[in-house]
Amino acid sequence: MDTVPFDPLEDNGGMPPGRVLGAYLAEARSECLRYLRAPSFMLPITLFPGMFYLVFGVLMARGEGTDAARYLLASYATFGVMSPGLFGFGVSLALERDGGLLTLKRALPMPPGAYLMGKMVMAMGAAAFVVLLLLGLSQIAHVSLSPGQAGALLVTGVLGVLPFCALGMYIGTLVKGQGGPGLLNLVYLPMAFLSGLWFPLPMLPRVLQQIAPLWPSYHLDRLALAAVGMPQDALPGHVLVLLGFAAAFLLLAARRLRRHG
Secondary structure, rough: OOOOOOOOOOOOOOOOHHHHHHHHHHHHHHHHHHHHHHHHHHHHHHHHHHHHHHHHHHHOOOOOOOOHHHHHHHHHHHHHHHHHHHHHHHHHHHHHHHHHHHHHHHHHOOOOHHHHHHHHHHHHHHHHHHHHHHHHHHHOOOOOOHHHHHHHHHHHHHHOOOHHHHHHHHHHOOOOHHHHHHHHHHHHHHHHHOOOOOOHHOOOOOHHHHHHHHHHHHHHHHHHHHOOOOOOHHHHHHHHHHHHHHHHHHHHEEEEEEEEH
């Protein structure tokens, strides 16, 4: 059977605005419900960052001071929000391509962008849950944040997941469903380590410190640190890098889907 090319950036084909909005809302609701009913997805993305933060950021970091507690909260929040974007997009897209679901969706009377938006809403909701979980655990470590700082970290996490959605989407266009988790872990874990999310960058070899700005997780971590009250330089630059990264991989993924479905 021939594959129907799928382009999530296509226009809406002249559909009435009310019908377009309804399609977007229905797809977002469907994606969120699907993943809430999938413990194999929700448990790892919430338990791993929560467990790591509880062990390394709360229990083992007691007595290290306020700055250490804030640093670890921001870094593990960044680590946590990477996962819904990478795996929520990458693995599911690879599986849906293999199973022919994209071909079916292409034939449905719905705007192609609704598929993309549904997964983005799901990833942003999962990222919000992860950040809220870590904020709750941070009270065990007596991390003192103002409501504004907690809200800024939450917003940073919810929006910061989008570049990883784009990267996960692109990887999902390259691999088969069964190979998706393995390849994404080869991206996810080294990127977190090389960005200084597990250990402060000054503890890493100098060459790794110099290449850290190559990774989007590094720039998101700078924004998260600023959100919790640890001033960072050139915040607009970090935002621009993340926007450029998201746009580049979204376009690459759309191109792959348009050519290969």
